[in-house]
Amino acid sequence: MSLIKLENITKSYKGKLIFNNLNLEVQKGEFLGIKGESGAGKSTLLNIMGLLEECEGKVIIEGKEVSSHDTKEIRKLLKNKIGYLFQNYALIDDLTVYENLKIVLEGVSKKKGVELILQELNKLGLGDVLDKKVFQLSGGEQQRVAIARLI
Numbered sequence: 001m002s003l004i005k006l007e008n009i010t011k012s013y014k015g016k017l018i019f020n021n022l023n024l025e026v027q028k029g030e031f032l033g034i035k036g037e038s039g040a041g042k043s044t045l046l047n048i049m050g051l052l053e054e055c056e057g058k059v060i061i062e063g064k065e066v067s068s069h070d071t072k073e074i075r076k077l078l079k080n081k082i083g084y085l086f087q088n089y090a091l092i093d094d095l096t097v098y099e100n101l102k103i104v105l106e107g108v109s110k111k112k113g114v115e116l117i118l119q120e121l122n123k124l125g126l127g128d129v130l131d132k133k134v135f136q137l138s139g140g141e142q143q144r145v146a147i148a149r150l151i
Contacts, residue, residue, distance in 0.1 A: 001063045003028045004049055009057035011044060018044055019055070043087065050084040051077060079104065089146040093135040097121070100134060101149050120148040 002025045009022040018041040026032055026049075034042045047053035051061075054068040061077055068074075078084070091100050098117060105113040114130075121127050124144040134142060 001028075002026060002060065003030070003062060005058075005060040006048065007058040007060065009048060009055050009059075011041070011048065011053075011055045013044075022057070024049075046084075050082055052084070079106065083150040085146055085150050089142050091134045091142055091145060094133060096131050096133055097126070097137070097145050098130045100145065104149055117148070120151050121145075123151075124148055 004024075004026045006022060006024040009019050009024075011018045011022075022045075024045075034045060036042050044053060048055050048059065051059065051066060051068075051074045059066050059068075061081060066073060066077065098114070101117045101120075102110075102113050105116065108116065118127060118130065121130065124147060126141060126144055126148070129137060129141060129145070134145070137145065
């Protein structure tokens with residue numbers, strides 16, 4: 001069974017066709033490289049695979065078709081199955097590292113949340129930044145915070 005399967009994906013932006021009946025299958029444990037010119041649709045493809053962008057066609061995760069209208073199912077998959085490291089890290093500058101990371105810990109107690117967050121930050125050499133605002137961090141530190149959120 002495929003981890004992610006795209007069937008007949010079609011996507012346009014402002015009248016420009018990006019994908020026309022694209023089919024792609026990614027197996028569990030497989031690594032995939034995506035190469036192309038700027039504007040060719042690499043980020044769009046990743047956004048579709050990561051359930052962050054709607055398209056025509058089918059997106060199938062672990063054998064189950066995901067409807068772009070089922071936001072509850074998409075949130076569940078993003079929380080439990082799909083890790084996505086954004087190109088711009090998607091951190092909120094005016095919030096602390098803790099406040100940025102607790103967003104993904106919906107339903108986890110504060111005590112357990114702090115414990116999980118510190119565990120991941122320590123693995124990445126960032127155990128001392130929990131209460132710092134994101135804008136106070138270097139670019140590399142911000143990237144590692146985004147990786148901690150992904151994990």
